[in-house]
Amino acid sequence: xxxxxxxxxxxIALCVLAAVIVGIATTVIxxxxxxxxxxxIDTAEAQVIVDDTFDSIIPSTATGTKAIMDKMQITVKxxxxxxxxxxxxxxxxxxxNVKKAVTDNKNAIIDGTYKFFAESVKQPNAxxxxxxxxxxxxxxxxxxxxxxxxxxxxxYEITDGSLQLYLDDTTVDTVTGGLITAKGLINxxxxxxxxxxxxxxxxxxxxxxGIKDCLALSNYDSSKPDTSNKIxxxxxxxxxxxxxxxxxxxxxxxxxxxLGTTLAITACxxxxxxxxxxxVAIIRCTHDSNGNFGILNAICKFYLTxxxxxxxxxxxxxxxxxxxxxxxxxxxxxxxxCFGLNSGAYVAEIVRGGIMSVDQGQxxxxxxxxxxFAQTMIHFIIxxxxxxxxxxxxxxxxxxxxxxxxxxxxxxxxxxQGGLKIRxxxxxxxxxxxxxxLIYLAIVLILTWLVGKLERRLRxxxx
Amino acid sequence: xxDNVIIKVEGLKKHYNGGAVKALDGVDCSIKRGEVVVIIGPxxxxxxxxxxxxNLLELPTDGKILFNDVDITDPKVNINLHRQKxxxxxxxxxxxxxxxxxxxxxxxxxxxxxxxxxxxxxxxMELLKRVGLDHRAxxxxxxxxxxxxxxxxxxxxxxxEPEVMLFDEPTSALDPEMVGExxxxxxxxxxxxxxxxxxxxxxxxxxxxxxxxxxxxxxVIVEEGTPDEIFGNPKNDRTKEFLRCxx
Ligand SMILES: Nc1ncnc2c1ncn2[C@@H]1O[C@H](COP(=O)(O)OP(=O)(O)O)[C@@H](O)[C@H]1O
Ligand SMILES: [Mg+2]
Numbered sequence: 001x002x003x004x005x006x007x008x009x010x011x012i013a014l015c016v017l018a019a020v021i022v023g024i025a026t027t028v029i030x031x032x033x034x035x036x037x038x039x040x041i042d043t044a045e046a047q048v049i050v051d052d053t054f055d056s057i058i059p060s061t062a063t064g065t066k067a068i069m070d071k072m073q074i075t076v077k078x079x080x081x082x083x084x085x086x087x088x089x090x091x092x093x094x095x096x097n098v099k100k101a102v103t104d105n106k107n108a109i110i111d112g113t114y115k116f117f118a119e120s121v122k123q124p125n126a127x128x129x130x131x132x133x134x135x136x137x138x139x140x141x142x143x144x145x146x147x148x149x150x151x152x153x154x155x156y157e158i159t160d161g162s163l164q165l166y167l168d169d170t171t172v173d174t175v176t177g178g179l180i181t182a183k184g185l186i187n188x189x190x191x192x193x194x195x196x197x198x199x200x201x202x203x204x205x206x207x208x209x210g211i212k213d214c215l216a217l218s219n220y221d222s223s224k225p226d227t228s229n230k231i232x233x234x235x236x237x238x239x240x241x242x243x244x245x246x247x248x249x250x251x252x253x254x255x256x257x258x259l260g261t262t263l264a265i266t267a268c269x270x271x272x273x274x275x276x277x278x279x280v281a282i283i284r285c286t287h288d289s290n291g292n293f294g295i296l297n298a299i300c301k302f303y304l305t306x307x308x309x310x311x312x313x314x315x316x317x318x319x320x321x322x323x324x325x326x327x328x329x330x331x332x333x334x335x336x337x338c339f340g341l342n343s344g345a346y347v348a349e350i351v352r353g354g355i356m357s358v359d360q361g362q363x364x365x366x367x368x369x370x371x372x373f374a375q376t377m378i379h380f381i382i383x384x385x386x387x388x389x390x391x392x393x394x395x396x397x398x399x400x401x402x403x404x405x406x407x408x409x410x411x412x413x414x415x416x417q418g419g420l421k422i423r424x425x426x427x428x429x430x431x432x433x434x435x436x437x438l439i440y441l442a443i444v445l446i447l448t449w450l451v452g453k454l455e456r457r458l459r460x461x462x463x
Numbered sequence: 464x465x466d467n468v469i470i471k472v473e474g475l476k477k478h479y480n481g482g483a484v485k486a487l488d489g490v491d492c493s494i495k496r497g498e499v500v501v502i503i504g505p506x507x508x509x510x511x512x513x514x515x516x517x518n519l520l521e522l523p524t525d526g527k528i529l530f531n532d533v534d535i536t537d538p539k540v541n542i543n544l545h546r547q548k549x550x551x552x553x554x555x556x557x558x559x560x561x562x563x564x565x566x567x568x569x570x571x572x573x574x575x576x577x578x579x580x581x582x583x584x585x586x587x588m589e590l591l592k593r594v595g596l597d598h599r600a601x602x603x604x605x606x607x608x609x610x611x612x613x614x615x616x617x618x619x620x621x622x623x624e625p626e627v628m629l630f631d632e633p634t635s636a637l638d639p640e641m642v643g644e645x646x647x648x649x650x651x652x653x654x655x656x657x658x659x660x661x662x663x664x665x666x667x668x669x670x671x672x673x674x675x676x677x678x679x680x681x682x683v684i685v686e687e688g689t690p691d692e693i694f695g696n697p698k699n700d701r702t703k704e705f706l707r708c709x710x
Pocket of ligand 2: 510511512632
């Protein structure tokens with residue numbers, strides 16, 4: 001029965017550990033593979049798509065622009081296929097001759113655009129539109145002239161496999177001369193803004209179609225189209241956060257180094273506590289059994305009372321700022337001394353309980369063979385006491401590991417401090433703090449598992 | 464001093480709670496080399512206290528205990544050295560549970576007598592063989608039956624080559640079917656000439672093996688004599704009463 005429960009515990013511990021590892025691994029993998037998925041279409045294919053797309057934009061935007069297109073050399077500059085851009089594909093185009101093409105065709109553009117819009121929104125505002133357009137097209141052409149010669153457009157693959165052109169807001173402004181701001185799905189757009197004035201286009205199929213064609217989008221949304229499901233989005237955001245908090249600038253090193261410090265403090269303080277605890281426990285037990293060590297016993301009692309009666313944080317502050325800082329002892333050593341002293345008190349009481357729990361007959365057996373008090377303790381009582389209190393000692397050690405996190409109060413760069421450092425750089429709370437917690441948890445689980453193993457080995461002798 | 468006397472007890476008193484409980488109230492007695500003394504008496508009469516006083520597991524309130532003519536109650540005496548020569552067997556075996564049978568038996572000779580591991584193990588195996596437990600040398604105590612444990616406890620004490628063996632109710636914690644195997648070992652030990660002081664309720668054993676029987680009651684020795692005298696013709700009323708109850 002006992003074996004079964006430990007088995008169960010072990011399985012649970014392993015599961016949690018596995019979950020932690022899988023979680024961390026997923027985030028890491030996602031963040032690493034980001035931008036690195038293999039390219040699925042080649043440049044030639046992309047070029048075809050680009051040409052087609054532009055062909056579909058230009059004629060309906062403004063007939064005059066068609067002329068521009070003929071003169072422009074649109075080449076696919078770069079294909080990015082990856083997670084970041086969400087839908088697997090984005091293309092950067094080089095449109096080097098846009099400035100010249102626009103300038104050369106100034107009049108054609110104005111005419112064409114005017115015709116297009118004038119026809120589209122004949123009623124009831126045709127006159128007004130005509131006026132605006134002639135003025136604004138000039139502005140548009142000026143804007144186009146100012147272009148550096150490159151526009152970035154992105155192609156996205158939609159879940160059904162078709163490709164869509166996505167223009168970011170700046171590009172939309174450029175293409176439409178800042179005249180049209182379309183938000184939401186194009187099919188549900190009922191108003192269009194023409195130079196600040198909102199026009200109802202609910203009944204204007206031409207305009208609707210025009211805008212739609214203009215943008216070559218069947219369901220244009222001013223935000224990036226996101227066709228992935230919620231879990232994927234969540235994971236991506238997590239990955240981004242992970243990247244920002246840990247990968248960027250190698251910030252994970254704060255955690256790694258902090259973990260090292262935490263483990264070092266815990267190990268040193270643990271060993272010190274163990275030794276101190278055993279000494280105190282033996283003094284107390286010896287005093288209880290034969291009245292020796294009166295003064296030492298009194299000192300031990302005082303030590304136990306003070307340490308167990310005050311918070312470890314206060315002890316740390318006093319030990320460092322009051323006692324050790326003035327004589328130039330480093331923070332790390334101060335922390336080890338403090339936690340060692342603190343742990344020693346708890347270990348002492350645990351061990352004392354363990355020694356008292358060993359059958360008095362063991363003592364008598366040892367003494368009757370001729371062993372003296374100390375030998376009996378060493379050979380018979382303490383090994384059994386140790387075995388009896390091992391789980392409690394392990395718990396104490398685990399407590400120590402966790403309590404050592406207050407070391408950051410005196411500025412020791414431990415694990416907790418590492419997390420806080422990252423937090424102060426990235427202003428995120430979730431990632432750094434959860435990471436710190438997970439690391440503590442992982443260490444604790446590993447320790448628990450190790451102690452379980454040790455315990456089972458020790459128990460063999462009593463089976 | 465009589466060379467033949469190994470233990471001599473004079474005016475031994477053990478009081479608890481500032482004299483409220485007089486576990487021993489003036490015991491005088493001596494045990495000769497090779498003698499088997501069986502101590503009987505009702506529960507609480509001080510038998511255990513007496514036996515445990517002999518190797519100072521109980522510190523006497525008053526009186527002297529001479530072991531090989533040395534007063535071991537003298538605080539200046541190193542009692543640990545004398546205890547090495549007095550084997551003790553307890554009611555509850557008190558084997559060391561974290562050690563194998565062999566280790567139980569060899570730890571004292573190697574640590575205290577500075578015997579080599581090989582010598583100690585050789586001797587231990589000899590003794591184990593004699594009590595028929597050589598095949599359990601590497602077992603842990605928890606793997607043994609009560610009778611086996613007690614036999615190991617006896618040979619563990621014998622590993623120190625003691626001059627006297629003290630038994631405090633060695634069969635009281637055993638299931639009845641295991642009592643025999645332990646008594647057999649003790650009988651054999653007696654036959655070999657070991658000096659033994661045995662507290663027991665096994666009257667058959669007492670009658671068969673004892674050279675002398677001591678009847679204790681209320682912390683004093685009420686009557687002593689050969690088995691025939693005690694069992695055949697007890698003089699004291701309390702002895703008679705006790706024997707009527709146990710026989
Ligand atoms: N540590 C102790 N404190 C107080 N009284 C004790 C203690 N040990 C034994 N006694 C008392 O001493 C008396 C003798 O005990 P004991 O020698 O164990 O008797 P026996 O072995 O003959 O049954 C009993 O009355 C017992 O209650
Ligand atoms: Mg008794």
